[in-house]
């Protein structure tokens with residue numbers, strides 16, 4: 001049985017402005033008083049686990065302990081079928097310390113081109129959301145969205161790898177999509193739907 005999240009302050013335990021905006025949008029209907037890890041001046045923990053869920057839990061637990069408040073963390077990434085799932089949990093790290101996603105997207109494309117013209121361009125995004133409390137209780141939910149990689153990048157909405165990811169069943173990339181449309185289908189929205197069913201459930 002999941003723990004219910006009571007109304008009040010909630011930390012968004014991320015230092016990525018694009019994610020913080022999306023999570024705040026997704027949380028908006030639930031009336032929580034949200035504050036980001038950056039606004040609280042919390043440190044950015046080192047992501048030492050080998051899974052999305054492990055890293056999401058580590059980030060949520062660190063923020064909940066430091067803030068003394070429930071904290072919601074997101075660990076996510078792009079998994080490319082032909083690259084054996086890379087960049088995966090290293091998606092942010094492929095962009096380097098200055099978070100150059102133009103370079104990271106070019107690196108993905110270069111690796112695909114090296115494999116050859118007939119290579120599969122299938123990819124998916126994964127999102128693990130972890131909600132932790134200061135007493136170290138933690139709950140984790142995973143979401144996914146399947147799609148295809150395009151080249152060159154298209155669109156300046158969204159963040160990260162959005163300009164090269166075209167979700168299945170759509171003819172535009174996440175980079176070209178209005179936020180509300182991305183929120184209807186994204187890996188983050190999929191994980192979020194599971195989270196809200198569990199922690200904002202009514203008792204009947």
Ligand SMILES: O=c1nc[nH]c2c1ncn2[C@H]1C[C@H](O)[C@@H](COP(=O)(O)OP(=O)(O)OP(=O)(O)O)O1
Pocket residue numbers: 013014015016019044047059074075076077078091092125158159160161162174186188
């Ligand atoms: O919807 C998305 N659209 C495009 N790119 C995305 C998305 N979701 C994750 N991604 C990529 C970029 C991000 O930088 C990395 C996650 O890495 P990840 O460590 O979880 O996040 P992060 O270091 O950027 O911020 P933080 O750890 O403070 O939450 O995967």
Ligand SMILES: [Mg+2]
Pocket residue numbers: 047092
């Ligand atoms: Mg990170």
